[in-house]
Amino acid sequence: MTAAIPETFRAAVVHDFGTQLTIDDLQVPAPGPGQALVKLISSGVCHTDLHAAQGDWPVKPKLPLVPGHEGVGTVVALGEGVSDITDIGIGDLIGNAWLWSACGTCQYCRTGWETLCEAQQNGGYGVDGSFGQYMLVDTKFAARIPEGSDPYEVAPVLCAGVTVYKGLKQTEVRPGEWVVISGIGGLGHIAVQYAVAMGMRVAAVDVADEKLALARKHGAEVTVNAFAEDPASAIQEATGGAHGVLVTAVHPAAFGQAIGMTRRGGTIVFNGLPPGDFPAPIFDIVLKGLTIRGSIVGTRQDLEEALDFYARGLIHPTFHTRDLEEINQVFDEMHHAKIDGRVVIKY
Ligand code: NAD
Numbered sequence: 001m002t003a004a005i006p007e008t009f010r011a012a013v014v015h016d017f018g019t020q021l022t023i024d025d026l027q028v029p030a031p032g033p034g035q036a037l038v039k040l041i042s043s044g045v046c047h048t049d050l051h052a053a054q055g056d057w058p059v060k061p062k063l064p065l066v067p068g069h070e071g072v073g074t075v076v077a078l079g080e081g082v083s084d085i086t087d088i089g090i091g092d093l094i095g096n097a098w099l100w101s102a103c104g105t106c107q108y109c110r111t112g113w114e115t116l117c118e119a120q121q122n123g124g125y126g127v128d129g130s131f132g133q134y135m136l137v138d139t140k141f142a143a144r145i146p147e148g149s150d151p152y153e154v155a156p157v158l159c160a161g162v163t164v165y166k167g168l169k170q171t172e173v174r175p176g177e178w179v180v181i182s183g184i185g186g187l188g189h190i191a192v193q194y195a196v197a198m199g200m201r202v203a204a205v206d207v208a209d210e211k212l213a214l215a216r217k218h219g220a221e222v223t224v225n226a227f228a229e230d231p232a233s234a235i236q237e238a239t240g241g242a243h244g245v246l247v248t249a250v251h252p253a254a255f256g257q258a259i260g261m262t263r264r265g266g267t268i269v270f271n272g273l274p275p276g277d278f279p280a281p282i283f284d285i286v287l288k289g290l291t292i293r294g295s296i297v298g299t300r301q302d303l304e305e306a307l308d309f310y311a312r313g314l315i316h317p318t319f320h321t322r323d324l325e326e327i328n329q330v331f332d333e334m335h336h337a338k339i340d341g342r343v344v345i346k347y
């Protein structure tokens, strides 16, 4: 038996960029064709949610906005036609994602690059997300949460996990080779775990010693505090130059420093999205034959694979549960890099 669906629900809402979110009562939406209504159990808090609330990026989110794209919950209602396109049913545990939907027909969608679809919609950005007791998902894009998952521990996999898993694949680092994870926050501490599970040797860089301790706990062999020493020479000395670097840091300085960490022929992948620029020395990039690429979340297939690593016990996000009402305090802690791993809202 399913519980009755109320008329309204509590959500954390951004009304203006750079101001405090308010906890509002919103109407529970009815699922449209192909959509499901989800009653949330948990939602991770990603630094992207903070960028959204601050209006940090050139492309702004909708306002008012309910952020959140690491939500896990139970399906409580289905829109028309869901059973024709998926096997998602009432009571299933599913999640939302940054890639809330994509067109399915453009050149990117047709060639395995749905993450680049120009008509995509983004959860907790262009469409309301998981910082509320209820949310809508497009069942073609919703994440299916593997049986036996802890709904709090698995939430960060939905964005942080898939993003770094895809990013690590994009570094083209092979088993036994060195990868640097720069930035050991929500994304980075999970990146250390995927890299270890993928057979890579891991060096971690951050500006806080507690984050480096977390990286070591999750399997990093080398750690460097970029405030205490020059991270490029420290990494060169410890590894002979990294084969790949994954930058998840939220300061532009880390992006330029990645160039000095690589060995010749290495690949640098950018996941982090702080507003700003960094100096890129043309001579070093050309002479060292470096590849620098951006990487944005992952496809539905990447997400299924990332969740499968979790289901096999290879990934254990470090998380701390908080109440939705504490969201402004959580954002403040995130801004000051005070969060160990990921904060997960518990509904
Ligand atoms: P977070 O706040 O949890 O972690 C950021 C980390 O960066 C912290 O550990 C902080 O100490 C570290 N840091 C700050 N300055 C640094 C420096 N100079 N050198 C090294 N480390 C430094 O944030 P998060 O949730 O992990 O997100 C990180 C970034 O990734 C954000 O900009 C977010 O928007 C972006 N992001 C991108 C994607 C994508 O698909 N590309 C997906 C999710 C998040």
Ligand code: ZN
Residues within 6 Å of the ligand: 046, 047, 048, 049, 069, 098, 159, 160
């Ligand atoms: Zn995210």
Ligand code: ZN
Residues within 6 Å of the ligand: 102, 103, 104, 105, 106, 107, 108, 109, 114, 117, 118, 119, 120
């Ligand atoms: Zn498309």
